[in-house]
Amino acid sequence: MTTRIESVFSEVLGVPVDKINDSTSPENTSEWDSLQAMNLVVALEEAFDIKLSTKEIVSMRSVGLVRKVLRTKGIADV
Amino acid sequence: MSSEAAQPGTPPMDPKRARALWREWTANMETGAATPALRIGIAATFTANPLVPYLGGHLLEAGVQPAIQLGPYHQLFQVCLDHRSHFPGGVDVIVLLWRIEDLMTEEVSAFLHGDPEALGRALGRLSSFGQAVAALRSAFAGTIIVNLPPFPSTLPAHALELSNPGNLGAFHRTITSALVEQLSRIEGVRLLDLDALQRHHGVAGSFDARQWYLYHQPFSDRFLFETGALLGRMIATLRRAPRKCIVLDCDNTLWGGVVGEDGVGGLQIGEDFPGWAYRDFQKLLLRWRQQGILLAIASKNNEADVWEVFEKHSGMALKREHISAWQINWEPKAENIPKIAKALNIGTDSLVFIDDNPMEIDYMRAARPEVHSVLMPEEPADILPAMRVLAAFDRLEITKEDRGRAEMMRAEQQREAALSHLSKEDFLRDLALTVELFPAPPEELDRIAQLINKTNQFNLSTIRRSVDEVRVLAAAPLHRVYGLRVADKFGDYGLTGVAIIERSPAKQRWTIDTLLLSCRVLGRQVETAFLAGLAADALEDGAHELFASFVPSAKNAPAASFLPDHGFTVAEGHAWRAALTSIPPGPPYINLLRPHCETISA
Numbered sequence: 001m002t003t004r005i006e007s008v009f010s011e012v013l014g015v016p017v018d019k020i021n022d023s024t025s026p027e028n029t030s031e032w033d034s035l036q037a038m039n040l041v042v043a044l045e046e047a048f049d050i051k052l053s054t055k056e057i058v059s060m061r062s063v064g065l066v067r068k069v070l071r072t073k074g075i076a077d078v
Numbered sequence: 079m080s081s082e083a084a085q086p087g088t089p090p091m092d093p094k095r096a097r098a099l100w101r102e103w104t105a106n107m108e109t110g111a112a113t114p115a116l117r118i119g120i121a122a123t124f125t126a127n128p129l130v131p132y133l134g135g136h137l138l139e140a141g142v143q144p145a146i147q148l149g150p151y152h153q154l155f156q157v158c159l160d161h162r163s164h165f166p167g168g169v170d171v172i173v174l175l176w177r178i179e180d181l182m183t184e185e186v187s188a189f190l191h192g193d194p195e196a197l198g199r200a201l202g203r204l205s206s207f208g209q210a211v212a213a214l215r216s217a218f219a220g221t222i223i224v225n226l227p228p229f230p231s232t233l234p235a236h237a238l239e240l241s242n243p244g245n246l247g248a249f250h251r252t253i254t255s256a257l258v259e260q261l262s263r264i265e266g267v268r269l270l271d272l273d274a275l276q277r278h279h280g281v282a283g284s285f286d287a288r289q290w291y292l293y294h295q296p297f298s299d300r301f302l303f304e305t306g307a308l309l310g311r312m313i314a315t316l317r318r319a320p321r322k323c324i325v326l327d328c329d330n331t332l333w334g335g336v337v338g339e340d341g342v343g344g345l346q347i348g349e350d351f352p353g354w355a356y357r358d359f360q361k362l363l364l365r366w367r368q369q370g371i372l373l374a375i376a377s378k379n380n381e382a383d384v385w386e387v388f389e390k391h392s393g394m395a396l397k398r399e400h401i402s403a404w405q406i407n408w409e410p411k412a413e414n415i416p417k418i419a420k421a422l423n424i425g426t427d428s429l430v431f432i433d434d435n436p437m438e439i440d441y442m443r444a445a446r447p448e449v450h451s452v453l454m455p456e457e458p459a460d461i462l463p464a465m466r467v468l469a470a471f472d473r474l475e476i477t478k479e480d481r482g483r484a485e486m487m488r489a490e491q492q493r494e495a496a497l498s499h500l501s502k503e504d505f506l507r508d509l510a511l512t513v514e515l516f517p518a519p520p521e522e523l524d525r526i527a528q529l530i531n532k533t534n535q536f537n538l539s540t541i542r543r544s545v546d547e548v549r550v551l552a553a554a555p556l557h558r559v560y561g562l563r564v565a566d567k568f569g570d571y572g573l574t575g576v577a578i579i580e581r582s583p584a585k586q587r588w589t590i591d592t593l594l595l596s597c598r599v600l601g602r603q604v605e606t607a608f609l610a611g612l613a614a615d616a617l618e619d620g621a622h623e624l625f626a627s628f629v630p631s632a633k634n635a636p637a638a639s640f641l642p643d644h645g646f647t648v649a650e651g652h653a654w655r656a657a658l659t660s661i662p663p664g665p666p667y668i669n670l671l672r673p674h675c676e677t678i679s680a
Contacts, residue, residue, distance in 0.1 A: 011094070014101045035127040038289060039097065042128075042299045054288050 004047065005067055005078045012036060012043045022064030048075055093303045096135025103138055107145060114145035118313070119165035120173045121149035121157040123180030125295035132306025133313075140314035151294070152180060158210035161218050170544075171221040171313060172214065173270070177296065178227045178253055181207060189249055190235050197249060201256055208260035215264050219550040221316055223309070224261060225270040226254050231285040232296055265520065266546050268312060275308055276301070315472045316544055319532035321450060322424050322483075323372040323402070324363065325415060327433035328384055331454045332356065332396065337383045348393025355458035360395040362466055367400055370483040371471055374403040374418045376431070381406040402484060411438055412445035423490075423597045425534060425633065430470050482572060486598065489569040506602060507667040509566040513604055514671040515611035518561040518576075523548050525573050526561055529596060533576075534633040536605065537594040538626060538640065548578075556581045557591075558615075562608055564599045574599045575608055581619065588616040590626035600636065607664035609644055611672055617658055624661065627652040 002017050009024065010017040013031040026032040032040075041057055044050070044066070050073050052060075060066045070078045106112035118133070120126055130146050137144050149157045149164045154174055157164045161172060178186055182200045189196035211224060227250070229237060235246050254273055261267045276284045284301035297305070329336040333356050334346030346353040347360075367373055373396070377384055384406050388398040403421040405414035411433070419426045427448035433439055434454035442451045450470050455461050518526050527545035534540070543551075552559040562575025574596035580589045590612070595605055616624060628641055629652050645660035664670045 012097070014105070034293070035130075038128050038293055038295060039131075041289075042093070052288070054292055057288065057292060 003078055005044075005063065005070065008043050008047045009040070009063060012039050020063060022067065023062060025062035044070075048073075048078075050075070091136065091139060091307070093132065093299060096139075096303065096306065097131045098135075099138045100131035100134040103134065103143065112143065114143055116142055116144045116171065116313070116317070117165075117167070117169040118144050118146045118171045118173065119149055119157075119161070119169035120146065120175065121154050121164065122175035123152045123154060123177055124175070124297075125151060125293050126175055128295060128299070129175075129302050129306055129309075132303045133309050134306075136307050136310030137314060140310060142310075142314050142317060144313075154181070154207070155210045158214040161214060169220060171223065171316075172218060173223045173309065174211065175225050175270075175272075176207070176227060177232075178230050178250065179232050179296075182253075186230065186233065186246075186249060190233065190246070197252060200249070200253060204253060204256055205260065208257070208264070211261060211267060212264050215267065219546055221268065221313075221544055221546050222266065223268045223270050223312060224257075226257060226273040228272045228276040228284060229281045231281060232287075232290055237281055266549060268316075270305075270309055270312060272305065275304055279304060311472060317531070317542070319428065319534075320472070321371070321430050321470045322428040323374055323418070323422060323430070324366065325374045325376045325418055325429055325431045325449075326363070327435070327438070327454070328375060328377040328379060328387075328406075330434040331432060332360065333387065333391075333394075334458065337387055338379060342383075342387050342390055345387060345391060345393075347387075347391060352458035353393055355461050357393060357395050358462045359465060362462060364395060364400065366471060367484050369471070372402040372422055372424075372484055373400055374422070375401055375406060376404070376411045376414045376418065377406045378408050378411075379406050399488070400484070402488075410441070410445075412442055415442070415446055415449060428532075430468070432465075482570075486569065486571060490598070492568055506665070509568075509602065509667075510669075511602060511604070511607075511667065512565045512669045512671065513607045513611070513664075514563040514565075514673065515608065515615075516561055516563070516673055518552055518559045520549070520552070522561050522573055523552060523559075526559065526576050529573070529576050529594060530592065533594040533596060534631070535597050535636045536600055536640075537592075537631070537634050538590065538637050539592055539629045540631045540634055541592055551578055556583065560612070562595070562604075562611075564602075564604055566602075571596070571599050575604070577608070577612055579612065579616075581621070585620050586622050588612070588619070588621045588624050590624060593626065597636075603665040603668065605640060606644065606662060607668040607670045609661060610664035611670050613658050613661040614672065622658060624656050624658065625649065626654050626656075628654065 006017050006020045009020045013036055015031050041052060045052060048070060056069045060069055067078050126148060134144060134146055147165050154176055182203045185196050185200035185203060215222060229250055237246060279301055284298055285296060286298040289295045326332055334352050335344055337345060347356050363373055385398060388394055403418045405417050416426055419429060426446060429449045431442050431449050431451045432454055436453055439451045439453045442449055455464050523545055527548045531542050548559060551557045558579040560577040561573050564571040564574050576592060576594050578592040580591050626641055641654040644662055646654035646656040649655040
């Protein structure tokens with residue numbers, strides 16, 4: 001079952017959704033470069049109607065860590 | 079902002095769709111399944127990466143398939159002075175993007191601290207930038223685009239400071255107008271007005287402080303998306319023939335109400351609401367007409383009723399003499415539209431159709447997809463805001479021929495009236511045609527490129543070129559770029575013919591790369607005089623023979639028999655050749671002038 005967060009990553013990075021899991025990170029996913037990091041921030045804010053702080057953005061070094069940030073913002077269903 | 083190429087049924091452009099289009103296209107380029115038609119290099123004083131998919135997406139939607147390279151971060155001067163090493167493989171367009179905060183960091187900071195000489199130093203810095211752009215111009219043949227700077231957004235100062243109102247504003251205005259003044263002296267540099275774009279979207283909404291501090295990327299996603307749209311529109315316009323004529327419905331389009339039911343007195347047009355909304359639309363039409371767009375009418379009405387409104391209603395800004403062609407009857411508009419195009423001697427693909435009836439619009443889109451059909455808003459207050467942003471009439475230069483086009487069409491109608499009384503031979507003699515052939519001077523190259531890009535019918539090779547490419551040929555030793563000016567007793571048609579010649583190194587052979595005539599001057603044997611003039615030049619140059627190609631296109635049938643009719647025989651493939659001695663002389667009733675022939679040699 002695909003989560004919303006995985007759909008956003010798949011859409012922005014252009015990577016099939018089944019290749020995306022909590023351990024997906026810039027280190028193991030060449031598509032997640034610094035340009036896409038900028039696009040991910042925009043897409044996550046749009047998809048979840050939130051505003052991320054710079055500190056949160058810097059901490060988001062894997063899909064699991066992004067999920068953690070979203071949970072702290074009260075978004076359970078990610 | 080509407081893109082002209084957007085077809086009904088395609089989803090509206092948004093950032094997500096632009097990114098998806100761009101990703102799909104770049105994947106195809108990487109696998110070799112697609113080849114770019116246009117190469118663009120971007121150099122910026124800030125991180126411009128997120129702009130790339132937005133520019134790319136908008137261009138793809140407009141039918142231009144680009145490759146986009148980013149130059150190194152904050153190295154505008156280096157790129158200007160050595161574009162080849164920064165854009166390996168070469169590019170057709172170079173875009174230079176800069177901000178006041180990045181290019182004159184020290185100067186603007188000192189200015190805010192009250193240094194009275196800071197603005198002068200900033201102008202000095204700007205002038206160095208102008209010199210770098212001039213250096214790029216002389217080394218790079220393609221299109222150069224430079225932005226007008228947006229209002230500074232990353233300084234320790236704010237536009238709305240109460241203590242010193244207008245301070246930063248004065249700096250920004252001074253720098254902006256100095257830039258316009260400097261770049262206008264460099265040929266063929268286009269201005270991307272990010273200042274106006276930012277005014278449209280708001281300074282606050284154009285800035286994203288988080289992206290700035292994290293990535294040195296100062297702009298909001300929305301502003302980058304709109305920048306991509308505007309830049310894409312500019313670049314697409316450089317490669318596209320502009321629309322030439324608007325075909326208008328009358329009832330509830332030119333005025334409020336239905337003349338057949340409400341009568342002339344019952345129509346809404348004039349000084350009061352809602353009539354003055356329609357009047358403002360008419361004023362917009364008149365401004366377009368002044369820029370060379372022809373106005374025509376396709377209306378289901380009694381013709382006499384429509385002209386009665388034009389002649390008797392005091393609220394009309396449009397007059398009957400502004401209308402270049404009309405079909406006012408009860409036939410389907412899709413059948414009337416080709417008649418209008420024919421009367422104006424233009425293709426139906428250069429028409430824009432405006433109507434308030436969604437069924438007419440749908441029907442036209444289905445029957446005549448090449449016509450750009452636009453639905454008139456029902457809400458009168460929406461008319462002007464919706465219509466003035468139509469991208470269909472985008473053009474980057476308005477030439478004097480454009481401005482005069484509507485007037486020339488009126489003279490054409492008089493010429494045709496004269497023709498109906500005479501035999502064709504008598505008519506041509508009576509016209510007192512003068513044809514002037516001359517090597518194109520720099521100030522005519524915009525007009526020449528415009529003809530190269532829009533002439534479809536009498537065009538031997540239909541090779542399209544940007545003005546920058548034409549400029550290079552005009553300066554090349556073995557090439558000649560010619561313009562042709564035509565006039566007769568009814569008036570001046572202006573610059574209406576272009577030829578590009580390539581001479582063989584020993585000059586014994588001239589090859590006609592491009593030969594075209596505007597359809598406005600066809601049917602008068604001007605082409606025979608044109609060729610005779612070129613042959614005379616070739617002879618003086620020491621040449622013996624002419625080569626030319628006829629490359630058939632969907633529309634250039636009118637030029638198909640030109641070469642065999644004028645002494646050429648088939649050489650091979652599309653190529654034809656003729657000895658200079660077999661080229662026929664110009665017609666006796668055309669006065670051929672070659673004012674340059676004593677002044678050029680070698």
